[in-house]
Amino acid sequence: MGKFQIRKFLIPLLLLMISEYLQTGDAKSNSLFINCGSSSNETADGRKWIGDLTSEGNFSVGNLGANINASTATLNGDSVFEPLYKTARIFTNSLNYTFNGVWGNHVVRLHFCPFPFENLNVNDSSFSVSANGLRLVSKFSVPNEIAYKNMEFQRSGVNSSSFSLIKEFIISVNSEAFVLEFSPSEGSFGFINAIEIVPLTDEIFGGSIDKVGGSAVTLNVSERGTETMYRLNVGGPVIKPTQDPDLWRMWEVDSSYMITANAGSEVHNSSNVTYASTNDSIVAPLPVYETARTMSETEVLEKRFNMSWKFEIHPGFEYLIRLHFCELLYEKARERVFKIYINNRTAVESFDVFVRAGGMNRAYHVDFLEPISSKINTLWIQLGPDTAAGAAGTDALLNGLEIFKLSQNGNLAYIDRFNALEESKGNSKSQILWIGIGAGLASVVFLAVITFLIIYFCRIRRRNFTKKNSSGWRGGSSHGGTVTNTYARGSVGGGQSVFGTLPSVRVGKWFTLAEILAATDNFDEALMIGVGGFGKVYRGEIDDGTLVAIKRANPQSQQGLAEFETEIEMLSKLRHRHLVSMIGFCDEQKEMILVYEYMANGTLRSHLFGSNLPPLTWKQRLEVCIGAARGLHYLHTGAERGIIHRDVKTTNILLDENFVAKMSDFGLSKTGPALDHTHVSTAVKGSFGYLDPEYFRRQQLSEKSDVYSFGVVLLEVVCARAVINPSLPKDQINLAEWAMKWQRKKLLHTIIDPHLKDKYCPESLKTFGEIAEKCLADEGKIRPTMGEVLWHLEYSLQLHDAWIRTNDAQSSCAVDSEGAQTEEQRLDLDGEEESSNMKASTPTDHSS
Numbered sequence: 076m077g078k079f080q081i082r083k084f085l086i087p088l089l090l091l092m093i094s095e096y097l098q099t100g101d102a103k104s105n106s107l108f109i110n111c112g113s114s115s116n117e118t119a120d121g122r123k124w125i126g127d128l129t130s131e132g133n134f135s136v137g138n139l140g141a142n143i144n145a146s147t148a149t150l151n152g153d154s155v156f157e158p159l160y161k162t163a164r165i166f167t168n169s170l171n172y173t174f175n176g177v178w179g180n181h182v183v184r185l186h187f188c189p190f191p192f193e194n195l196n197v198n199d200s201s202f203s204v205s206a207n208g209l210r211l212v213s214k215f216s217v218p219n220e221i222a223y224k225n226m227e228f229q230r231s232g233v234n235s236s237s238f239s240l241i242k243e244f245i246i247s248v249n250s251e252a253f254v255l256e257f258s259p260s261e262g263s264f265g266f267i268n269a270i271e272i273v274p275l276t277d278e279i280f281g282g283s284i285d286k287v288g289g290s291a292v293t294l295n296v297s298e299r300g301t302e303t304m305y306r307l308n309v310g311g312p313v314i315k316p317t318q319d320p321d322l323w324r325m326w327e328v329d330s331s332y333m334i335t336a337n338a339g340s341e342v343h344n345s346s347n348v349t350y351a352s353t354n355d356s357i358v359a360p361l362p363v364y365e366t367a368r369t370m371s372e373t374e375v376l377e378k379r380f381n382m383s384w385k386f387e388i389h390p391g392f393e394y395l396i397r398l399h400f401c402e403l404l405y406e407k408a409r410e411r412v413f414k415i416y417i418n419n420r421t422a423v424e425s426f427d428v429f430v431r432a433g434g435m436n437r438a439y440h441v442d443f444l445e446p447i448s449s450k451i452n453t454l455w456i457q458l459g460p461d462t463a464a465g466a467a468g469t470d471a472l473l474n475g476l477e478i479f480k481l482s483q484n485g486n487l488a489y490i491d492r493f494n495a496l497e498e499s500k501g502n503s504k505s506q507i508l509w510i511g512i513g514a515g516l517a518s519v520v521f522l523a524v525i526t527f528l529i530i531y532f533c534r535i536r537r538r539n540f541t542k543k544n545s546s547g548w549r550g551g552s553s554h555g556g557t558v559t560n561t562y563a564r565g566s567v568g569g570g571q572s573v574f575g576t577l578p579s580v581r582v583g584k585w586f587t588l589a590e591i592l593a594a595t596d597n598f599d600e601a602l603m604i605g606v607g608g609f610g611k612v613y614r615g616e617i618d619d620g621t622l623v624a625i626k627r628a629n630p631q632s633q634q635g636l637a638e639f640e641t642e643i644e645m646l647s648k649l650r651h652r653h654l655v656s657m658i659g660f661c662d663e664q665k666e667m668i669l670v671y672e673y674m675a676n677g678t679l680r681s682h683l684f685g686s687n688l689p690p691l692t693w694k695q696r697l698e699v700c701i702g703a704a705r706g707l708h709y710l711h712t713g714a715e716r717g718i719i720h721r722d723v724k725t726t727n728i729l730l731d732e733n734f735v736a737k738m739s740d741f742g743l744s745k746t747g748p749a750l751d752h753t754h755v756s757t758a759v760k761g762s763f764g765y766l767d768p769e770y771f772r773r774q775q776l777s778e779k780s781d782v783y784s785f786g787v788v789l790l791e792v793v794c795a796r797a798v799i800n801p802s803l804p805k806d807q808i809n810l811a812e813w814a815m816k817w818q819r820k821k822l823l824h825t826i827i828d829p830h831l832k833d834k835y836c837p838e839s840l841k842t843f844g845e846i847a848e849k850c851l852a853d854e855g856k857i858r859p860t861m862g863e864v865l866w867h868l869e870y871s872l873q874l875h876d877a878w879i880r881t882n883d884a885q886s887s888c889a890v891d892s893e894g895a896q897t898e899e900q901r902l903d904l905d906g907e908e909e910s911s912n913m914k915a916s917t918p919t920d921h922s923s
C-alpha cells in the first residue's frame with residue numbers, strides 16, 4: 076500500500092471559464108475528457124484527459140471536493156484508464172460539474188475506480204448523480220456494483236474480474252448549461268475518477284421502433300435519456316474505444332451471455348461491408364458488422380434450437396433493444412430466414428437480412444421496445460429457424476447487440492427494492508406527520524368519530540358473524556380496498572394509520588372476507604392442500620380466475636399469530652423470482668388470512684419420495700436446488716441486514732407449474748445480525764433433522780444455520796428419503812449423519828436415489844456431494860455462503876449439461892431421455908402460450 080496524500084482545494088464557486096463550445100464542427104474536437112481530482116493532463120486510451128484542477132478546462136467545478144492521489148496497487152493493470160484512476164475527486168457535500176455551451180445529444184461516461192482512502196472506507200460510499208435533473212444513479216455503491224458485475228462474470232464462466240466501473244448514458248442537453256450534480260447520501264461520501272462528454276453529431280436513435288407484440292412506435296429516445304446496459308460485438312473480438320473513435324464506445328464479446336455458446340459459430344468477412352443507409356455510420360462502426368454469429372452446422376440433426384443470449388437487467392423499466400445485422404455469406408434473398416424472440420415472445424417472423432438491408436454486406440439494424448415488468452430481471456434474446464418460411468437455409472445470424480434502458484419519469488436510477496422500501500417508508504411517515512400537523516384539532520375530532528363509527532360497525536358485524544372468535548387477531552378493520560402500490564403508503568381512511576396496529580408497509584390486495592369465502596367455497600375441506608401449526612392452506616380461485624393458495628391462521632394459536640405477522644412483514648419487503656410471492660391478505664373479523672401465488676407442483680419433498688409422482692431427473696433436481704439457493708441468497712444479501720429463513724426444508728421449497736423452485740414460509744424468519752455482530756441470539760426454532768447443531772448448542776443464529784439446513788436438503792435430493800426415519804437401523808436414522816459418512820468416503824453415489832441410476836454425470840454428483848459436505852461443516856464460519864453454494868451448484872449443472880450433450884452426440888438416442896422429454900414439453904407449452912396470447916408483428920420492409 077502506498078501513501079496517500081489528501082489536499083483540499085477550495086475551488087471558486089463561480090465559473091472559471093466559459094467556452095465557445097459550439098454544436099457545429101467535428102465531434103472529436105468538441106469532446107471533453109476530464110481527469111478528476113488532478114492538476115495534470117494525462118494521455119490514456121489515445122485521448123488527452125484534462126485535469127479538473129487546471130484552470131484551462133471548458134468547464135467549472137463547484138465547491139469543496141477533496142482530491143486524492145490513489146494507490147493503484149489493486150488495479151492489476153486491467154485498465155487502459157489506469158493513469159486516470161490514480162486520482163479521484165471526493166465529495167462529502169453536493170458537488171456540481173458545470174459545462175457551458177454544451178447543446179444537443181451527448182454520450183456521457185462516468186468512471187469509478189474504488190481505492191483505499193486515508194480515513195474513508197470506500198465500501199461505505201453512497202451517492203447520487205443527476206444530469207440536468209435526470210437522475211442517473213441513486214444511493215449508488217460502486218464497490219457493490221463491481222462485486223455484482225464480477226459475480227455475473229464468474230457465473231457465466233468468464234475468467235476475469237474488474238476493479239473499476241464505467242457507466243454510460245446518452246443525454247439530450249437543451250439548456251444553457253449542462254450540470255452534472257453529484258450528491259452524497261446522508262452521512263456518506265462519493266467519488267468520481269473521470270468523466271467523458273462526447274457529442275453525437277447525428278441522431279443515433281432515429282426512425283421507428285418495433286414493439287414486441289404491438290405496432291411500431293416513434294419515440295424520441297434521446298430526449299428521454301438512456302443508460303447503456305450492454306453493447307456486444309456478436310461473434311467477434313472486443314472492439315476497443317480507440318477503434319470507434321467518433322464515440323469511443325466499447326463493444327464486448329458476446330459468448331459469456333450465451334446460453335450454450337457452441338450453439339453459434341463465428342463468421343467474418345471484412346472485404347466489402349458498407350452501411351445500408353448513409354445516416355447509419357454513427358450507429359455502429361463497421362467492424363461490428365464484419366463479424367457475426369450463425370447457427371452451428373449440425374448437418375446430421377434437424378436444426379431445432381435457438382441461439383439464445385440472456386442478460387441481467389433492472390426491473391420496471393422500458394428497454395430499447397438494438398440488433399445489428401449484415402449478411403456476410405449468402406448472395407441472394409430467402410437463403411437465410413429466421414425468427415427473433417424477445418423474452419420468449421416472437422418479435423419478428425420471417426426475418427431476411429438480405430431483403431431488409433437490400434443486399435449482401437450491407438450494415439443494417441433494427442430496434443425493439445420492450446417494457447419489463449417489475450418482477451422480471453432478465454432479458455432473453457433468441458434467434459431461431461423459421462421452418463414455416465420454407466427458406467433454403469433455416470439459419471440465423473446476428474452481428475451486434477445493444478440494450479439501452481430508457482428513463483422513466485426523469486429517472487434512470489435503479490434503486491434496489493430495499494432502498495425503495497426505505498424511501499417509501501420515509502415518505503409515508505412524513506406524509507402522516509404532515510397530515511397530522513396540518514389537519515388540526517377539527518380533523519382529530521373527525522377521525523375520532525370515524526374511528527368510533529368503524530369500531531361500532533365492526534362490533535355489529537362481528538356479532539352477526541357466527542363462531543370463530545377468540546383472543547387471536549386484533550382490531551378488525553372492515554374495508555376491501557386494493558392497495559395497488561407495491562410499497563403502499565399509509566392511507567388514513569384505510570384503517571392502518573388510524574389503528575396503527577398493522578405492519579407499516581404492506582404489499583398486495585386487501586381481500587374482504589366475503590371474497591375469501593367465495594374463493595374457497597366457505598373453506599371447503601376438499602380444497603385443502605396443506606396444514607401446519609399455524610392453520611390450514613386452501614386452494615382458491617379469485618374473481619379473475621387466478622388460482623391462489625390461501626393460508627388461514629388458526630385463531631386459537633398465539634404462536635401462529637406472531638408467525639403470521641412476521642411472514643406478512645417479510646413478504647412485504649421481499650419480491651424475488653425464487654420466493655413465493657404474496658398476492659394479498661385479509662384481516663377482517665379476527666381472521667388472519669394470507670393469499671399467495673399458487674404453486675401448481677407443490678412441495679419439493681412430494682417429488683422426492685412418499686408419493687406417486689414421477690421422479691425428477693438429475694437436471695431438474697439441480698435446477699430446483701439452484702432456484703432455492705437463489706431465493707436464499709437473495710434473502711441473505713438482498714436486504715440491508717439480511718434475513719435468516721430459519722426453516723429451510725424440502726416442504727418449504729415449492730415448485731410452480733414449470734418446476735421453478737421458490738422458497739416459502741417465512742413465519743420463523745429473522746432479520747440478520749447488525750453489521751457489528753456475527754449472529755443474533757434467539758430461542759431455538761426450526762425443524763428437526765435440518766437443525767444446525769451449532770445453533771442448537773449456542774443458541775446463536777446466523778445465515779450459516781440456513782446453509783446447514785440447505786446442505787441437508789441437498790442430501791435429501793440425492794438420496795430421496797426422509798431426513799429422520801426412525802424405522803431404519805440406528806446409524807441410518809439421521810440422513811445428515813448417514814449420508815455424510817458415505818460422502819467422506821467419496822461413496823455418495825452408492826446411496827443415490829435408484830431412479831437416478833446411470834442418468835447423471837458422475838462429476839456433477841461429485842461436485843454436488845462436496846457442496847453438501849461443506850454446507851454441513853460443524854462450524855458455521857467454515858461453511859460457504861449461499862452465494863458460493865449457488866456458484867458450485869451452477870457448475871455442477873454445467874458439468875451435467877455437458878455430459879448430456881456428449882452422450883447425445885455419441886449415441887443418437889439420448890441417455891437422459893426423461894429430461895429431454897420434459898424440456899420439449901416445456902417448450903411446447905411456451906409455444907402454445909405464445910400463439911394464443913400474442914400476435915406476432917412483422918414490421919414493414921424498408922427496402923424492397
Ligand SMILES: *[C@@H]1O[C@H](CO)[C@@H](O)[C@H](O)[C@H]1NC(C)=O
Nearest residue numbers: 080081082112113142143144
Ligand atoms: C499526486 O502525486 C503526484 C506525484 O507523486 C504529485 O505531484 C501531486 O501533487 C499529488 N497530488 C495530490 C493531489 O496529492
Ligand SMILES: *[C@@H]1O[C@H](CO)[C@@H](O)[C@H](O)[C@H]1NC(C)=O
Nearest residue numbers: 094095096097105131132133
Ligand atoms: C474548449 O473548446 C474549444 C472550442 O470547442 C476547443 O477549441 C478547445 O480545445 C477546448 N479546450 C479544452 C481545454 O478542451
Ligand SMILES: *[C@@H]1O[C@H](CO)[C@@H](O)[C@H](O)[C@H]1NC(C)=O
Nearest residue numbers: 114115116125126129131132
Ligand atoms: C492541460 O490541457 C489544457 C488544455 O489543452 C491546457 O490548457 C493546460 O495548460 C494543460 N495543463 C497542463 C498542466 O499541462
Ligand SMILES: *[C@@H]1O[C@H](CO)[C@@H](O)[C@H](O)[C@H]1NC(C)=O
Nearest residue numbers: 137138168169170171254256
Ligand atoms: C448544482 O446545480 C443544481 C442545478 O443546477 C443546483 O440546484 C444546486 O444548487 C447546485 N449545487 C451546488 C452545490 O452548487
Ligand SMILES: *[C@@H]1O[C@H](CO)[C@@H](O)[C@H](O)[C@H]1NC(C)=O
Nearest residue numbers: 191192195196197198218222
Ligand atoms: C470492502 O469490501 C470488500 C468485499 O466485501 C472487502 O474485501 C474489502 O476489504 C473492503 N474494503 C475495505 C476498505 O473495508
Ligand SMILES: *[C@@H]1O[C@H](CO)[C@@H](O)[C@H](O)[C@H]1NC(C)=O
Nearest residue numbers: 151153229232233234235236
Ligand atoms: C485465468 O486467467 C489467468 C491469466 O489470464 C490464467 O493464469 C489462469 O490460468 C486462468 N484461469 C482459468 C481457470 O482459466
Ligand SMILES: *[C@@H]1O[C@H](CO)[C@@H](O)[C@H](O)[C@H]1NC(C)=O
Nearest residue numbers: 247249278281295296297298
Ligand atoms: C427529440 O427531442 C429533442 C428535444 O426536445 C429535439 O431537439 C429533437 O429534434 C427531437 N428528435 C426527434 C427525432 O423528434
Ligand SMILES: *[C@@H]1O[C@H](CO)[C@@H](O)[C@H](O)[C@H]1NC(C)=O
Nearest residue numbers: 346347348349434435436437
Ligand atoms: C463491393 O461492393 C460494391 C458495391 O456494393 C460492388 O460493386 C463490388 O463489386 C464489391 N466488391 C467485391 C469484391 O465484392
Ligand SMILES: *[C@@H]1O[C@H](CO)[C@@H](O)[C@H](O)[C@H]1NC(C)=O
Nearest residue numbers: 343344345346347403404436
Ligand atoms: C467475402 O466477401 C466477398 C464479397 O464481398 C467474397 O467475394 C469473398 O469470397 C468472401 N470471403 C469469404 C472468406 O467468404
Ligand SMILES: *[C@@H]1O[C@H](CO)[C@@H](O)[C@H](O)[C@H]1NC(C)=O
Nearest residue numbers: 277278281351352353354355
Ligand atoms: C438521413 O437523414 C436525413 C436528415 O436527418 C433525412 O432527411 C434522410 O431521409 C435520412 N436518410 C435516410 C436514408 O434515412
Ligand SMILES: *[C@@H]1O[C@H](CO)[C@@H](O)[C@H](O)[C@H]1NC(C)=O
Nearest residue numbers: 418419451453454455902905
Ligand atoms: C424464457 O424462457 C426461458 C427458458 O426457455 C426461461 O428460463 C425464462 O424465464 C423465460 N423468460 C421469460 C421472461 O418468461
Ligand SMILES: *[C@@H]1O[C@H](CO)[C@@H](O)[C@H](O)[C@H]1NC(C)=O
Nearest residue numbers: 379380381416419457459905
Ligand atoms: C426458441 O425460443 C422461443 C422463445 O423462447 C421458443 O418459443 C421456441 O420454441 C424456441 N425454438 C426452439 C427450436 O427451441
